[in-house]
Amino acid sequence: MKKVYDFLKKCETYYLATVEGDQPRVRPFGTVNIFEDKLYIQTGKAKNVKKQIDINPKVEICAVYEGEWLRIETTLVEDDRIEAKKSLLDNYPQLKNMYSAEDENTVVFYLKNAVATFYSFTDEPKVIRF
Template sequence: MQEVLDFLKKCQTYYLATLDGDQPRVRPFGTANIFEGKLYIQTGKVKDVAKQIMANPKIEICAFNGQEWIRIQAVAVADERVEAKQSMLDSYPSLQSRYSATDDNTLVLYLQDAVATIASFAGEPKVIKF
C-alpha cells in the first residue's frame, strides 16, 4: 500500500473514474493518505463525484509518472470519523482553508478490496492487493 501511495504522490495528479448513471466520469484528484492501515482519498460531499460514489462505490484510479502507470480498482468507503478527516487535512494543509474535520462537507473515503497494477512497456506488471 505504501508503494501505491508513493506512486500517486510522485505523480501529484491522478484521475478518478466513477459512474453517473450509465455515463463514465473522470476527473483529476490529488489527495492520498494512509490512515490506520488504509489508503484514503478526499473530496467534498456537495460535489457530483461524492454523489456518484455514494450511488455506486466502485471506482478506478489511473496515474502516469512518465515511465509507468498505475490503475487501481477499488470500492470507496466513506469514513465519517473526525480523526480520519483530520489526518487527511494534516497531510494536505492547503485544504484547511476549504475543509474542516468537523464541517458537513468534508468526505474521506478509504479504498477497500483494492487491486493496484503498476505497468510499463518495459516489463511485466506488478499487482498489489490491499
C-alpha cells in the first residue's frame, strides 16, 4: 500500500472514475493519505462524485508518472470520523480554506479490497492487493 501511496503522491494528480447511470465519469483528484493502515481520499459531500459513490462505491483510479502508470480497482468506504478527516486535511493545509474536519461537507473514503496494478512499456505488470 505504501508503494501505491508514494506513486500517487509523486503524481500529484490522479483520475477517479465512477459511474452515473450508464455513463462513466472521470475527474482529477489530488488527495491521498494513510491513516490507521488504510489509504484514504477526500472530496466534498455536495459534489456529484459523492452522490455517484453513494450509489455505486466501486471505482477505478488511474495515474501516470514518468513512463509508468497505475490502475486501482477498489471499493470506497466512507469514514465519518473527525480523526480521519483531520489526518487527511493536516497533509493538505491548502484545502483548509474550503474544508474542515468538523464541517458537514468534508468526506473521506478509504480504499477497500484494492487491486493496484503498476504498468510500464518495459516491465511486466506488478499487482499489489490491500
